[in-house]
Amino acid sequence: MKKRMVLSVLSISALIALTACGNNSVDSGGESGGQVKLTLMSTATVKADMDTFKEIVADFEKENPNIDIEDTYPGDGYEDLARVKMAADDMPDLFDTHGWAKSRYGEYTEDLGDMEWAANLDPAMKPILTDDEGKLHAFPINQALDGLSYNKTLLDEYGIEAPSTFDEFMEALEAVKEKSNGKVVPFWLGGSDKSQFGQYFDQFSTPLLITDKEDSYKKELLDGSFDWSNYTYLPEKLKEMNDKGLLNKDVLTAQLTQGPELMAQNKIAFTMLNGSIGREVTKLNPELKVGTMPVPAIHPGDSPSWIGGERLTLAVSKKSEHLEEAKQFIEYIAQPEVAKKFAEGTSLPSALTNVEADNYFAEFYKQYEGTQIQPYFDRMYLPSGMWDPMGSTGQELIAGTMEPEQVSKKMAQEYTRLRGK
Structure with missing residues (x-):
């Protein structure tokens, strides 16, 4: 073989x-x-x-x-x-x-x-x-419909609704920590793979910088005039989650392959693992249901969105x-x-119209039918090569070698450098 x-x-x-x-x-x-x-x-x-x-x-x-x-x-x-x-x-x-x-x-x-x-x-x-x-x-x-995956069985037990805003998301994480007496990781990231941090920044950049009409920076991102201080909210929130114990303690060493097994053991509430996570978890624990939800809105009055594409x-x-x-x-x-x-x-x-599949998350896709689908932020608005600093700055932030403002400054430097290539 x-x-x-x-x-x-x-x-x-x-x-x-x-x-x-x-x-x-x-x-x-x-x-x-x-x-x-x-x-x-x-x-x-x-x-x-x-x-x-x-x-x-x-x-x-x-x-x-x-x-x-x-x-x-x-x-x-x-x-x-x-x-x-x-x-x-x-x-x-x-x-x-x-x-x-x-x-x-x-x-x-x-x-x-x-x-x-x-x-x-x-x-x-x-x-x-x-x-x-x-x-x-x-x-x-x-086709991708990315958002957040969550332990629906656990959230139902705790009486926690799937959040539609980032503030509600933070409240849900705090509630999980409190109701589980710290035994359940509110938000799990397999951060030994820097793409997990890249995914956090990439997906949440869309509601932060694109979808809200009053806070949309599409033009500036495309023409090179974007002020990266507007990005600092995301590393600030990630640092806040870590400081409050809302992330897994081993976030920098955790392997992606651990996620499904931990969720099957009811040790994880939310994660950014998408796609097959539901089927994989339920195979390990048939009594547990995994849900999926769009990326929560950040600005008041805005709506959640799926992040999609190939x-x-x-x-x-x-x-x-x-x-x-x-x-x-x-x-x-x-x-x-x-x-x-x-x-x-x-x-x-x-991605083929002549294929009908029995999708694990079908009921959730139907629940959020009509939700806007946005393209991946980095693919649409950033020069090629920005995915790497997106992920590595997240690792450095959690490791304590960078502050949120330094993350934004590093992203600005890489954005300018890569646009010049």
């Missing part, structure tokens, strides 16, 4: 070494005994998502014994590894575009517009994945030595029964 690599934080030397698994290498891009080897790199980090991916890859290999797929999941090191591979012009045969299909990866992707599944692409996804020339850059495995995708490298086989895998996962399996396994809506 081939080895599937699950990677975390990668050193530069490790990144360079890993470029050998690109599609031009003898081990992964060539053929041996008539068998084609494809490399696949995904941003999936949640265990249930990776398990679903691996199962579907294995099923494909059984049906196509002449094709061997080496699937890797670099986790927090995905962007760094992708940059190394782009610089070497040696992208994997199949890779995740994670929100940057057109702007970051466009020159490396094969046009998939002539494939049969393209006719069933959800209209909401077309502008995200298709450029002005009509090139379709990637296949969307699912979640998991796969693009085909236009320089793959095995374009036909790589597109064959895309055709396979675009089949309604396989796309349904992906949607249900990741607990997110399919």
